Amino acid sequence: MVDDFRWPLGPPGAANFDLPSSARVYDFLLGGTSHGAVDRVMGRDLARAEPLVVSIVRENRSFLRRAVTFLAHAGIDQFLDLGSGIPTMGNTHEIARRVNPDARVAYVDIDPVAVSHGELLLGAAARGVTVTHADLRDPEKVLAAPAVTEVIDFARPVGVLMFSVLQHVSAADDPAAVVGGFLAHVVPGSALAVSHLTADDPRIDIDAICGPTRAYPSGRATPRSADELAALVEGLDLVEPGLVFAAQWRPEARRHRGPLAEPCCGHRAAVGFLPA
Numbered sequence: 001m002v003d004d005f006r007w008p009l010g011p012p013g014a015a016n017f018d019l020p021s022s023a024r025v026y027d028f029l030l031g032g033t034s035h036g037a038v039d040r041v042m043g044r045d046l047a048r049a050e051p052l053v054v055s056i057v058r059e060n061r062s063f064l065r066r067a068v069t070f071l072a073h074a075g076i077d078q079f080l081d082l083g084s085g086i087p088t089m090g091n092t093h094e095i096a097r098r099v100n101p102d103a104r105v106a107y108v109d110i111d112p113v114a115v116s117h118g119e120l121l122l123g124a125a126a127r128g129v130t131v132t133h134a135d136l137r138d139p140e141k142v143l144a145a146p147a148v149t150e151v152i153d154f155a156r157p158v159g160v161l162m163f164s165v166l167q168h169v170s171a172a173d174d175p176a177a178v179v180g181g182f183l184a185h186v187v188p189g190s191a192l193a194v195s196h197l198t199a200d201d202p203r204i205d206i207d208a209i210c211g212p213t214r215a216y217p218s219g220r221a222t223p224r225s226a227d228e229l230a231a232l233v234e235g236l237d238l239v240e241p242g243l244v245f246a247a248q249w250r251p252e253a254r255r256h257r258g259p260l261a262e263p264c265c266g267h268r269a270a271v272g273f274l275p276a
């Protein structure tokens with residue numbers, strides 16, 4: 001049943017299938033079905049140039065699952081998922097609702113395909129899940145969007161989620177100001193979970209991953225160093241183990257002894273709470 005689903009800003013506009021998009025290429029790399037030929041070409045080129053790219057996106061997705069589960073167990077019951085991507089198996093609301101069936105989620109993405117697939121796939125979701133077509137570089141506009149304010153009560157703690165999206169915010173667009181714009185609007189006890197392509201991992205060829213993204217309408221992705229990422233989460237009470245590679249953030253117990261199947265690379269990640 002379509003419950004309180006809203007399409008807040010009107011139809012998000014036609015997708016441009018002449019150019020690859022971050023959301024669709026990511027979907028292709030995750031093994032999804034919501035992409036076009038140009039996205040598959042880009043995804044295959046990326047995987048040829050840096051074969052670890054598939055592990056990198058899977059590790060990120062796995063971090064998302066662990067971070068949302070952690071926050072839900074910590075009592076966070078409303079999530080603002082910024083740059084949420086094309087819905088796939090294990091979306092934020094599904095993960096959070098395994099812990100708290102009443103959890104609410106406002107998804108936000110700039111990509112028309114991510115938003116329209118959100119409508120299709122999340123339209124059947126229970127009350128309290130909305131999708132907004134918006135640009136997170138304008139926090140005030142996102143925070144005032146009707147579909148966001150409808151499910152998020154900003155007088156109570158919020159889980160602000162920025163998984164693998166801030167690399168799409170260039171230095172000129174000031175990622176620290178973007179993060180700050182959202183954190184200034186939430187009450188103490190709120191949390192930020194973030195993952196970001198990292199610039200200083202010698203195990204991967206980050207230029208092979210980010211260089212081709214200059215073809216995205218949003219422009220070339222900007223990887224950032226550990227120091228730059230630490231600056232983005234400064235002032236938060238980071239939970240253990242702090243800012244680490246995504247696969248190293250509270251990994252689940254392995255069934256078998258032996259070396260980690262995952263290479264622990266690509267994204268750095270952290271979860272922190274806004275102190276009083």
Ligand SMILES: C[S@@+](CC[C@H](N)C(=O)[O-])C[C@H]1O[C@@H](n2cnc3c(N)ncnc32)[C@H](O)[C@@H]1O
Binds near residue numbers: 023082084164
């Ligand atoms: C690599 S995907 C990550 C998707 C999801 N967060 C995840 O971790 O699985 C990056 C997403 O950010 C979105 N995005 C990029 N720039 C954005 C912006 N300025 N505002 C909102 N969304 C944006 C893209 O459309 C894409 O869906």
